[in-house]
Amino acid sequence: MPKGTAFDFGRILSDLTGKRVTVTQSSTPFESSKNKAYGVFDVFPERFPALLGADLPLLASLGGALMGMPDALIRSSLSDGEPNDALKDAMHEVLNILSSVLLSEGRPVLRAMELREQRGFLLFSEMTRRPTYQNKFSVTLPGYTGGEMVVITPASRLPDDSL
């Protein structure tokens, strides 16, 4: 499966947030259990699923930077449990815009963003119960909390692959 590159992610996230976002390929295993956010994508025209998992603080940083929110305000919003609606909307938009660099073939369309811990864990488990391609990255941006993210696609595209 042709993948989006660290360069592609860094470029689009820098353009989006106006910050110098550094993205590097990572070999760190992605911990799916807690404090994560997920974007669920349908990839057209073949219509196979793709999942982008990210540390919740990272996705919140990217959404907050998009809106011009300082890091402290983002952390405060996260400490209340779920991010507030404005931040959630911005995080959703970050995932939407990342769809254009997620893969280098097909047309991923964001179907949903999942922040609930249990549902996110189920999505991850469902996606990885069969062989997958996983493309992992470390992300940093100045003045904000960085983190890890992963793009997961099925190794074989079967009709019942959908999430």
Place this chain on the structure above:
Amino acid sequence: MELLLVDDSRTMRMLVQRAIRQAGFNGITFIEAENGIDALQKLTTHSPKLILSDWNMPEMSGIDFLRNLRSQNIRIPFGFITSEGSKEIRDLAMHAGADFLLTKPFTPEDVYSSLHPLLEGN
């Protein structure tokens, strides 16, 4: 002058407004809609000079909204602002009667280049 912004993301509606102002367009009143259905409703009471729309939206997508307008012979200039930038999508948009397609993320300069030919003289 009124401009209709159609996007289910409140954040993106805000960013588009900011970019249009940064591009140097002043005196614009923004009418906002969350999807194609909402936008059609807004058009019963507003006559915008230009419509800017996202592609993927719940209820009614941007392309269905555009097709609906053109089928009613409503010829208001129409631009897409979307993360969908493939040739296939671009061709669909232009074939349906869009004036331009701007991909996210965009800069004020990108916005200026797309809007200037349509808003020139206003």
